[in-house]
Amino acid sequence: MTNFSVTRRQCLQAAGVFAAAMALGPRSLFAQSAPRTVRLGVGLKSLNASVINLLIGEALGYNAAEGFTVKGMAVGGNANVQVAVDRGDVEVGIAVPSYALPILAKGEWGEAISFYQYTYPYKWDVAVKPGSALKSYADLKGKNIGVSDFGGTEYPVTRNVLKNLGIDPDRDVKWTAVGGGVPAGVALQRGAVDALAYYDTGFGLIEGAGIPFEILTRPQGLPMIGGQFLMTLRERLKTDRALMVGFGRSAAKASTFLLANPTAGAKAFLKLYPETAPRGSSEEEAVKAVLVAVSRRIKLYQPPYPGFKMGQINPDEFTTEMALNGMEAKDLSRFYTNDLIDDINAFDAEAVKAQAMSYNG
Incomplete structure (x- = not known):
């Protein structure tokens, strides 16, 4: 048989x-x-x-x-x-x-x-803790910005945006690799970094984990890159x-x-x-988690x-x-x-x- x-x-x-x-x-x-x-x-x-x-x-x-x-x-x-x-x-x-x-x-x-x-x-943003004194990209000068890792796309793209605003990405800010997904959100929540540069679906994972954050208003004239x-x-x-x-x-x-x-x-x-x-989620919860992660990306x-x-x-x-x-x-x-x-x-x-x-x- x-x-x-x-x-x-x-x-x-x-x-x-x-x-x-x-x-x-x-x-x-x-x-x-x-x-x-x-x-x-x-x-x-x-x-x-x-x-x-x-x-x-x-x-x-x-x-x-x-x-x-x-x-x-x-x-x-x-x-x-x-x-x-x-x-x-x-x-x-x-x-x-x-x-x-x-x-x-x-x-x-x-x-x-x-x-x-x-x-x-454009799919990248910079997030801060709720109630942070940082309100714009200009406020990032002199601050510690987290990225998932230095091979991630958010690192070179955010550097370019800051450069476009007259902020030297090498001298005017500090960069820290904090890991991807939920660990990145935890680093922001605990104050290991002042701000977190990340991309849309990454922020979706953090949001899905229930970690609160606020997205800084994107500057005008953002380069389409x-x-x-x-x-x-x-x-x-x-x-x-x-x-x-x-x-x-x-x-x-x-x-x-x-x-x-x-x-x-x-x-x-x-x-x-x-x-x-x-882990342990119902079908409805699992679908919701995917939607939270990709809702920003689908628009692009x-x-x-x-x-x-x-x-x-x-x-x-x-x-x-x-x-x-x-x-x-x-x-x-x-x-x-x-x-x-x-x-x-x-x-x-x-x-x-x-x-x-x-x-x-």
Whole structure:
């Protein structure tokens, strides 16, 4: 007798493909019977809801319709993601300009290229304890600012913002690595730091833990920098173009789904990654925890630029960030492309929204 077993994620994938068939676009009826595995490199120590729109396509049938299954891999840091992409250890990785642009400016950029912007600026803030005397970014001069770690995106981005305000990020403030998530909130709460620079989903984790904080008002003229991107090797983009289009299309559909019904998206995520739910929480509490974590991020899935399509890259973000750091790159075409965007967006967005509204988990 044959011993046949099916994993929870395989069941979800099979069930989701039928429910989503009308929303998936031209490839939905012709997906490969044996889907390819796409390894996604993420600069986190463990997978969490901050990359929800890159993962839930597995549960919603979007990945299966494009002939692949995704394997999320938390590799611990942005530099590690870059190395994993360059070596071919992952097919797709998350590109972070604050790490990549200095390499590009030196003329040492490798063969990776960004092809889809999965979250747009601006996602960083600075928090203080309730009732703090610090009321603006100008008040941060001479203070101790906490960051999750010095490899986190909030560190270089907040440095750039302070520099833009005339505050020397090396001489006028002190920086302290306090850890990510709840430990960062605890450090602020206990006064280990005067303020905490962090990103949207990080603050969501702190808020979900019941730690109070106040967000300083963002300064005017905030530079539109710090978007995050999907990257792959340039050669793979040529040889596996349909697969990369499919990955981007799945992310675009998932983003559209989440914008239409965040609660449904949270349920889909928890079915894939039940281990991310707070220990001992009910289903309702777990869904709420995901929503608290991602509520700020979901708003950043759509491009803030008139006439742009989902995932389209604006190179002005790169030139702005480089100018803030006294850098220049003569050829940005080595770093990004929008050549896949039209094909990525070739799906019925209204059908995806209807699927989101009728999703029951």
